[in-house]
Amino acid sequence: MAETVTAQEESVGVDFKDDIERIEPMHWWIGFKNTELQLLVKHPNISQAEPEVAYQGVSIEKVHNADSPNYLFIDLIISEKTKPGKFNITFKFKNGDLLEQTYELRARKKQAEDFVGFDSSDAIYLITPDRFANANNGNDINTSLKEKTIDRTDDYARHGGDIEGIIQHLDYIQDMGFTAIWSCPLLTNNMPKSSYHGYAITDYYEIDPRYGDMNDYLELAEEAKKHGIKLVMDQVVNHCGSEHWWITDLPFKDWLNYQENFENKGTLITSNHRRTTNQDRYASKSDKKGMSDGWFVSTMPDLNQRNPFMAKYLIQNSIWWIETAELGGIRQDTYPYPDKTFMSNWAGAIMEEYPNFSIVGEEWSYNPLLIGYWQDGANNKDGYDSNLKSPMDFAMQRLIVEALNEEEKWDTGLVKMYEGLANDFHYASPKDVMIFPDNHDMSRIFTQLNGDINNTKAALSYMLVLPRITQIYYGTELLMNDFEKPGDHGLVRTDFPGGWSEDAINGFTGKGLSEAQKDMQSYLKIMLNYRKVSKAIHQGETVHFAPKDGVYILFRQVQDETVIHVINKNEKPVRIDLTRFDEVGLNAKKVKNIITGAEFIWGNTLKLDTKGSLVLTTKLN
Structure with a gap:
């Protein structure tokens, strides 16, 4: 789709250029719920330029100067009707100079709902x-x-x-x-x-x-x-x-925490690592600041x-x-x-x-x-x-x-x-x-x-x-x-x-x-x-029984599948009473050792010959 749009644009004589030192994000997409996009523009004395965009569905809402003259932050609005394609952002300087930067809005490859993350099955x-x-x-x-x-x-x-x-x-x-x-x-x-x-x-x-x-x-x-x-x-x-590339020319005086210490080559303030200050109702302001603003280590500036x-x-x-x-x-x-x-x-x-x-x-x-x-x-x-x-x-x-x-x-x-x-x-x-x-x-x-x-x-x-x-x-x-x-x-x-x-x-x-x-x-x-x-395991109910005589047993159950996990810390063979677990409903059912494949009937007792773990299932196939 992008190739088609480019061909259409080239047919009407659009001249794409890359005059700007750095622009981030380098491209974006149409179709987000949030129609706002902020561009970081880095170029010598770019703060003296006024950016313009002529692309249907894209407008400049606001332009922000930074403390450094070499940055601009441009707030764009991308309407719901915007089509994917490339366009130029023109930077007009007061002395008449012009710079142009090609920018691309892409079509999204799949629907937002199809970005499925990990869960308990993973x-x-x-x-x-x-x-x-x-x-x-x-x-x-x-x-x-x-x-x-x-x-x-x-x-x-x-x-x-x-x-x-x-x-x-x-x-x-x-x-x-x-x-x-x-x-x-x-x-x-x-x-x-x-x-x-x-x-x-x-x-x-x-x-x-x-x-x-x-x-x-x-x-x-x-x-x-x-x-x-x-x-x-x-x-x-x-x-x-x-x-980091921006360290030699930071956009704002507060781009980093304790930035003045860093720029003045003073003592760097590293974190106190007191993470409880995020929840502690009694935490002092200085402890909170030491946690959130302190640098993790001296080579990692705190953003x-x-x-x-x-x-x-x-x-x-x-x-x-x-x-x-x-x-x-x-x-x-x-x-x-x-x-x-x-x-x-x-x-x-x-x-x-x-x-x-x-x-x-x-x-x-x-x-x-x-x-x-x-x-x-x-x-x-x-x-x-x-x-x-x-x-x-x-x-x-x-x-x-x-x-x-x-x-x-x-x-x-x-x-x-x-x-x-x-x-x-x-x-x-x-x-x-x-x-x-x-x-x-x-x-x-x-x-x-x-x-x-x-x-x-x-x-x-x-x-x-x-x-x-x-x-x-x-x-x-x-x-x-x-x-x-x-x-x-x-x-x-x-x-x-x-x-x-x-x-x-x-x-x-x-x-x-x-x-x-x-x-x-x-x-x-x-x-x-x-x-x-x-x-x-993915979605079953969990039932576990208090450890007794060096043995701890946990069950995971859903419909017709039960997984049983046994931990035995006894050095010598031990026999456990299975009637204690009757509420789980396994009596007289066949279970299989997940590791060895051996099967047996869940009865009244179970002999554990060796120290370690045992993992069983009622799922036999």
Whole structure:
């Protein structure tokens, strides 16, 4: 359609030009509920120019000067009758000079309702792209960027993983049973060192060339879709990288928080990380400011979302990526750190345009009260509604680890899992909360559980049957660990074996894996693929019974399917009385072990021979 419009315009002699240094968003679409679009224009002394548009259905509502003379912010109105096509924005200077910039409004590829996000039926595979697979050695080093080396022996250097590496292993991800991919940020991170992690973004509209380009990212989105896999984009609105292109010429005096300290080379004020100030009715103003305005770290300038132009820039950027890559979700980094009113507006603007979309926010808190506060529909005392569908369940993650590591007593061990899940009464929608064994910022689950394979299986299987969205970090299926330096970020983000042609061990093919690794990979694959088709796990009712004699049993039920999860911490064989669970209605029914396929009749007792987990189902086919 765009080609047809262009041909029509060229036939009447339109001369398209690109005179302006930078305009963002670079293009937009017709057909949004919000008919407003704000363009950031960056060009030397552009504030001295007056912009004009002559395109049917598009009008300039207002033009804003910034504090820097090199910026203009143009408010456009795009009427409902506007047709897709290209047009010129003409910038007229007082001295008679003219500059022209081509702008394009595109037709949307699909209806807003068809942008369907992730939910409790999904299992998300989290990838650190630099450490997953290197399919294109030609893009490992980019001489125009500040970090110019590759060194796989350095845990904090770039290793060369790229987007093509993910594409080439979509079959593996699909076969494992994952239904979505969340990649750590793929946008340009032009920092002088440790740029591999991606969270110090220096261009919000550009794919880092060391990962590939926009065509590669769009290919990933398309190929993932063909594999039945949703693409979740990791975004960061709290901060940018200190080498962001706008840092040398900031648009406004309040574009950043504590900007005067930065510009005057004073002491940078980093965050106090007191996230409770978002909810604490007694919190001091200084503590609140230290949390929301302080820089996350000294190399990540804190963005001031109270500046209305910054706020609109970030909201439009998120929508631009959703529409461009037809995303299946957004993961928002450091969710409680930005201005919380802005975060409500940001999520609200996205969900207004895409009612079936999903956003998950990182709230690293072990207190369910704080986690629940951020979920849409929460009954908050201060009336705050975040518009956020899915917070992350750090609280339950920690309780699971503690429960499996601890000795069984009346108030320790499995009872922590039991009482932790009981906190679901606080959540507006427990099934939309995201659970995970580990991620890119914490020790691997195998490390957290002290190398105990049975406990690792128990933790994973329990999470996979909970009323939750599940996220698994790449390599968990291979017992990847950080025993050498627990919690060290560089080591946590170890290369996936087989992602590089020179690797002697290959997790994708099984070459060189230990028997324990093969067993864990097979275990997780069976669990994930069962989960993929289990309505009981996706939408069933949950019933669990208080742990007794070192055994904790949870049931998920819907219609004719029941999934039973058993955790046994006894070192010696034990026989449990099944009549205690009669209310679940399984007596005399045949059940199957999901992992082994063995079947038996649910009777009065069940003998558990070994420590670990047991996952059963009444679904025999």
